[in-house]
Amino acid sequence: MGLWGGELMKKIVEEKRPPKDLMRSVRTVCAAVDSYRDQLIDILRALIRFPSVNPVFSDSVGSAEQECQNFIADFLRNLNWNVELWEPDPKDLNRKYLGMPGYVPGRTFEGRPNLLAKAPVKGAGRSILLAGHVDVVGANDSGWTCPPFEARVQDGRVYGRGAVDMKGGLAAMLGAIGALRWAEIAPPGEIWFASVVDEEAGGMGTLALADKIKGEGIKIDGAIVGEPTNLTVAPLSRGILWGELLVKGRSGHIEVEHPHWNEGGAVDAIEKALRLIAELEYLNKEWARSPRKKHRLLPRPCRIEVAKIEGGHSPTSFADACKVILNIQYLPSERDRTGGGGNVRHEIEDYVNKVAQMDPWLQKHPPEIKWLLDADSYEINPDHPLVVTCIDALQAISLDPVVRGVETHVDAGCLKNVAGVPVVILGPGEMRLAHQINESLSISDYLNCVKAYATIILFWLSEYTQK
Ligand SMILES: [Zn+2]
DSSP states (O other), X not given: OGGXXXXXXXXXXXXXXXOHHHHHHHHHHHHHHHHTHHHHHHHHHHHHHSOOBOGGGOOSSOOTHHHHHHHXXXXXXXXXXXXXXXXXXXXXXXXXXXXXXXOOTTOOOTTOOXXXXXXXXXXXXXXXXXXXXOOBXXXXXXXXXXXXXXXXEETTEEESTXXXXXXXXXXXXXXXXXXHHHTXXXXXXXXXXXXXXXXXXXXXXXXXXXXXXXXXXXXXXXXXXXXXXXTOBBSEEOEEEEEEEEEEOBOOBTTSOOOOGGGTOOBOHHHHHHHHHHHHXXXXXXXXXXXXXXXXXXXXXXXXXXXXXXXXXXXXXOXXXXXXXXXXXXXXXXXXXXXXXXXXXXXXXXXXXXXXXXXXXXHHSOOEEEEEXXXXXXXXXXXXXXXXXXXXXXXXXXXXXXXXXXXXXXXXXXXXXXXXXXXXXXXXXXXXXTTSTTOEEEHHHHHHXXXXXXXXXXXXXXXXXXX
16 A cells, blocks of 8 residues: 555554445445446546536637536436536625635636535435536647547547546546436435536635535535545645746847946846746755655655746847746645645745845846735545545445545635535546546546445445444
């Protein structure tokens, strides 16, 4: 089990068996998954075929987020679920959450509904929410060997934009709901399902969902967010900051000698930006050794990455400005009072200011940082009953459970911080394949995930855990 399994798992897993009747239900639902294999693959392919590209990534007018939500609504209504579709109200969210993680100024939701649905049967047990996002990143990059929204099946995999991030997780959730019905099993508690828009560009759809759960006093005891974890059980995700570092220079002919800048000479903004980037890399080395930047459930310490550089205006001039887009990771232990990355933002600002002090030009013309996004982090204790339930469920269907954190941001923070819902992130497919050309999901992993979700629902709602 490697770095993050071992002792942790030993601590959590004890030698107990689930009750016989519960295991009978698990076997029945897993048999249903096997016999409805083709229908389950069809659900996944149908979701991928909707080009529900987040408008932030799409030049084309009209993303298919709404059509995708309508498909899900029809699927659930056919199972007699109570389905609500609503467009988040940016003004209302502005009033309540401005400056907090998940709130993105200027975002709009016309024709972009969220969906929240409730199962028709309600038992006396716990409640669970299965949640994910319908939006995907764009697919205009070259190199796709099959059209990104065709959902082609080849060599035991389904190909297409969103196959792992995260039509796979959503389809597996719908599949688990379907399989329980086809197996005629009514779990003894309340099942909720939510699919949101706008995860790929800040997470305001989930903020609206969390706000609704809170506002309407809906009691949800635990949630699974189906982002791709390759079926590892993740009680943790990192926070992510996007920052724009603007470095100023002074343009001038690039092929001639210039006097000192004090005497009007040119200053190369690209050279100054490279210096700052080198210093940020030095800070990465410092972070790599700092316990503050490490977590036992994550393989790597937090890092500052340069995602994009823009500078210069002509082959014959020194650049008068250079813009560096940074992607900065942080941990839940570094959260500020709003739950966001304010502490880390200040750390970066202080560091850049200190570096600037060592350079006379930068001292006089300090670099500016504009923060573009703060996507919050998430954590619950690995021995939380929801985590233990997921581990038990995977074991019950003979999958080897592994607990580890997710290295990226996932929409789990505001469910916990705003609505008080504990979350485990668990879904099919590998995160490294997300946002790539030829994104694909293994069909056997997908079907295993359907079984895992159905078993988690059964175990959680019947309040069975090995504790
Ligand atoms: Zn995702």
